[in-house]
Amino acid sequence: MECMSKCDGSQLDGHLLKLLLAVLExxxxxxAAERLGVTQSAVSHLLDKLRAITDDPLFVKRGRGIVPTARAEALAQPARDMLHQMQLFAQGADFDPRAWQTELxxxxxxxxxxxxxxALAARLRSAAPGVTLRIVPSGAPSAELLRSGACQLVISPRPPEGTDIVQKRLFEDQYRVFYDPAVRNAPTSEADYLAADHATVAYEARRGLDLDRQLDARGVHRRVVVRVPGFAALPAFVRGTSLLTTAPSLMGRTALAALAGVPVPVACPSLPMYLIWHMRYQQDAAHRWLREQIQAVVGPAMGMGG
Structure with a gap:
């Protein structure tokens, strides 16, 4: 344990903590080098320094890749917590978004x-130019996604349960049925709708849309012939075919803009959308400012003006 006489926690800094998390994740x-914007040799050098401080190899070779040691995995959450505390320390009492340097x-x-x-990215470029926005898929989000610090915010219609998880409703949308008008007419009745073949979304292998679970509970069953991992993939399967797809109406402004859309001819549940975060960010000035920026883009996105 000779290193312990020479190396201690005082040599830790934000760069080393970010490095550990980048290699872990x-x-x-x-x-990790690509994420941090440095060379591979710089990552290797910093990793050697971190190994000396922790007196642990942290990552070992397995086949052509590397795997974390138990010590590295145990250090992940403390590293995230320390980085968060460093950000709070640097912010001071008065938060200035123009001075904020971070990856969100x-x-x-x-x-x-x-x-x-x-729209959020555009606001950040103007108001907080030192912020890098990183977007990852949420799937059906778990509380652990927020507890682990893997992300600072989740936007989802499915808030995970947990007394340490905070949510705020952003908006509510209605479902709409989309189709290719060059191939077929709009479904005008429940019989038309249920007689058609459908394309839909399944973010997980055995979990479809909440829409289908609620329709199934009423004995209303769509004939699904295509399942894709996200709404953005639907147009490629619907264009040029007689398939129907049922999606949030606001997608008519984005991925489904090239398709025709009409109200769904069966009773459908609404689709609420939530902003979700961990309790540890509740009083964080920077995080509060970020939440305000997201709420500010909701109205324009829904066609409600600026």
Missing amino acids: TGSITA TIAANDFQRDLLLP
Whole structure:
């Protein structure tokens, strides 16, 4: 344990903590270097320094890749917590978005991503030019996604449960049925709708849309012939075919703009959308400002003016 007499926690800094998390989350020296915007040799050098401080190899080779040691995995959450505390320390009492230097990770699937986040990115470039926006898919989000610090915010119609998870409703949309008018007419009755073949979305292998679960509970069953992993993939399967797809109406402004859309001729549930975060960010000035920016883009995205 000779290192412990020479190396202690005082040598830790934000760069080393970000490095540890980047290698953990990407599972690759090369990918970590790309995320951090440095060379692979710089990552290797900093990793050697971190190994000396922790007196642990942290990552070991397995086949052509690397895997974390138990010590590296145990350090992940403390590293995220320390980085968050460093950000709070640097902010001081008066938060200035123009001086904010960070990478923000927001988890969102393609519907809410394309509807809201391009406008958010534009606001950040203007008001907080030191912020890098990273967007990852949320799937059906878990509380652990927020607890782990893998992202700072989730935008989803499915808030995970947890007493430490906070949510705020952003808007509510209605479902609409989309189709290619060059191939077929709009479905005008429940019989038309249920007689058609449908394309739909399944973010997980055995979990479809909440829409289908609620329709199935009423004994209304669509004949689904295509399942894709996100709404943005639907147009390629619907164009030039007689398929129907049922999606949030606001997608008529984004991915489904080239298709025709009409109200669904069966009773459908509404689709609420939530902004979701972990309790530890509740009083964080920077995070509060970020939440305000997201709420500010909701109205324009829904065609409600600026």
